[in-house]
Amino acid sequence: MLRTFDIILITIMLAAATVTYKIKYDAEKRMADIRTLQRKINAEKDTITLLKADWSLLTQPNRLQRLTEIYQSELNLAPIDAKQIVSVGEVPERPADDIQNIISSSDELLAIINNAGTDTISTGSVEQGQ
Template identity: 50%
Template structure:
């Protein structure tokens, strides 16, 4: 009959075969997931290319010029003058008032709208 060592070896072989099958199945599942992600990435890349092409068509200067002429009276459009442009250092700094910033949150609280109370940074009252 079978000796104890034979029974142990048969059990080890069956366990090894089951483990190998399980690992193979997981690897195939992961490969299928990777292929699905790759196909989604290709679809998104194709969409990006299409959107860039649409954007370049929509922002063609000739098209924009025609739209400007067509809607100039409706939108009250005026050509830009050279003196309308300013450097960043010429823009006045708006004073920061914390009451204006948190005023909207206080109004929302009064109306019963939930406001995120998470404390961030080093702002203390």
């Protein structure tokens, strides 16, 4: 014969087991979420490392010098003169008709860009054949 006290103890024990199971299940779910986030973080770190390597490959001075020589006629680059360095307030505003000329010549610029030779260095961020 079960007494009331025994029934109360059994109920408390079942409630404690249920709470313990729920806490354990929630902890395992949180750990799975943490592992998923850690994998995503590691993948992003790998991507950042790859992009840094690509950037250092693309910004090598000898490569940039070679590209400058190839595209000298389109770029019209010249060494910087000390007189060219001014503050922002000293730069004159561009007239509105110049802006219209730039907008109208955008098709010509796109044609130049599309017809320009391609860079032969392939990097990890660019697939071959594109």
